[in-house]
Amino acid sequence: MFCPHKNSYLQLVCAVNPRVINKAVDRAMEKKHFDPRTEAPAAQRLESMQPSLYAPHVDITRARLGFGRVGLRLINRDLHSPDHLVQLQALHSIWDQVQISENAMFLINLHVGYRLIDLMLERDAVVREKVCLILTILASYYQGRKQIMSRIKIVENLMWLVLRDRREIRYAAAYTLRTLSSDRCSVETLLTCENIIENLLKMVKNDYTGIVLLHLKTLENLTEWNPEGPLKANAFQIMLQLFSNQDPRIVCGAMDCMTQLCKHPIGKQLADIYDLTFVLRPFIMSQSIEIRISAVGLMEYTTLTTRSKWRAKECCEELTKRLVSLCCGTNKPPLQLRSMQVLINLCDCPDIRHHMKRHWERKVKALKIRNHEEWDGTTETTSYGLETGHNYRTMCIEGVETIKNDYGDNAEVINVHSYLRRMHEVKARLFYAINWKSFKD
Incomplete structure (x- = not known):
């Protein structure tokens, strides 16, 4: 045998x-014998991979030809085929191929972005959704973003989809817009589009949670580049309303966007008018760690003005006690760093400084900061970091925020050692601020 x-x-x-x-x-x-190619369904896909909009008579797992360079040229050409079924097959095939970086770069060189932009407003909902998903993958490459943003028409098409289309396509279009807004050069082009800030703020107030989260991240990226436009469009008041939302993710997104608004002098004045420091007091005691991190990050900018410091003096004992307790939480280095910076801001007020020196100086001096072996560059202490030691970057940790530098040319690069060194510097500045005297004996 x-x-x-x-x-x-x-x-x-x-x-x-x-x-x-x-x-x-x-x-x-x-x-x-079990053969996955002959059993139904043809591809044993996970349930989460099933699309929400199904294309008729299209099996994305079966290819008519091997996708070499010739095959990619053919499916790129079939995007504008008069046969609708061939067009759908080409779209699904390109969606599979752009997952491979080499094929994605080859398709970008074939100017597939221009062809996809022409298909964004097709009558078929499947075509519109797939085009947005493919453009999202292409926008993650520098060459793809450059090609896509060379046609400003894409922003108008995306805004049309975001405002008027069905839910699945609004989500896909919002995801594409968020990916494009993550690049500084693309942000400058996006802001040239008329009413983009106003339209996003309109959709943030009454849309589904997943779509609102994407819009909030887009607004944060656009506001970081130029906060004047959102401030003129009443973004401050809208974000303040979102603080009362039941979903903690929306609250965090609104606080992150508000942080960018408060970097502008007008934003600081509005924070004083609306007494934002007092508004944030219950949030720094929230059970959600994400809300606490975002609230303390926003408080870094709301406590910069003289008016806010003297206003915080009214709840000095409660506020300083909570912030010092957050500084002692070594499991959350970003929360620890932001809390120390807020205390540094508050120490400019003499009464708060004397209170800190009298009650919390010894605790601040004994403040413990983790070393690089105890911390793996994330906001949470997980068993993965403890089990794998220095090889923690090979593990997949879902749902954990990664620490990134928030200044410099390499803002997206993770650097645990420089982050911890920065924490030691901030601790030294806090100890200096507590012991600072306005005169010398």
């Missing part, structure tokens, strides 16, 4: 084809 798995014969010469013998034996034993 022939063993197909080991590719070997149990006898040297046989008059009958060994595979026939194997099939006869299997049939006699009623043994069934």
Whole structure:
């Protein structure tokens, strides 16, 4: 007999084809072989991979030809095929191929972005959704963003989809817009589009949670570049309303966007008018760690003005006690760093400084900061970092915020050592601020 798995014969010469013998034996034993290519469904996909908009008569797992360079050129050409079925097959095939970076770069060189932009407003909902998903992948490459943003028409198309289309396509379009706004050069081009800030703020107030989260991140990226436009569009008041939302993710997104607004002098004045420091007091005691991190990050900018410092003096004991307790939480280095910076801001007020020196100086001096071996560059202490030691970057940790530098040319690069060094510097500045005197004896 022939063993197909080991590719070997149990006898040297046989008059009958060994595979026939194997099939006869299997049939006699009623043994069934599971073949994923012949069972239904054809591709044993996970349930989460099933699309929300199904294309008729299209099986994305079966290709008519091998996707070499010739195949990619053909499916790129089929995007504008008069046969609608061929067009759908080409779209699904390109969606599969752009997952491979080499094929994605080759398709970008074939100017696939221009063809996709022309298909964004097609009548078929499947085409519109797939085009947005493909453009999102292409926008993650520098060459793809450059090609896509060379046609300002894409912003108008995306805004049309975001405002008027069905829910699945609004989500896909919002995801594309968020990906494009993550690049500084693209942000400058996006802001040239008329009413983009006003339209996003309109959708933030009454849309589904997943779409609102994407819009908030887009607004944060746009506001970081130029906060004047959102301030003129009453973004401050809208974000303040979102603080009362039930979903903690929306609250965090609104606080992050408000942080960018408060970097502008007008934003600081509005924070004083609306007494934002007092508004944030219950949030720094929230059970959600994400809300606490975002609230303390926003408080870094709301406590910069003289008016806010003297206003904080009214709840000095409660506020300083909570902030010092957050500084002692070594499991959350970003929260620890932001809390120390807020205390540095508050120490400009003499009464708060004297209160800190009298009650909390010893605790601040004994403040513990983790070393690089105890911290793996994330906001949470997980078993992965403890089990793998220095090889923690090879593990997949879902749902954990990664620490990134928030200044400099390499703002997206993770650097645990420089972050911890920065924390030691901030701790030294806090100790200096507590012991600072306005005169010398």
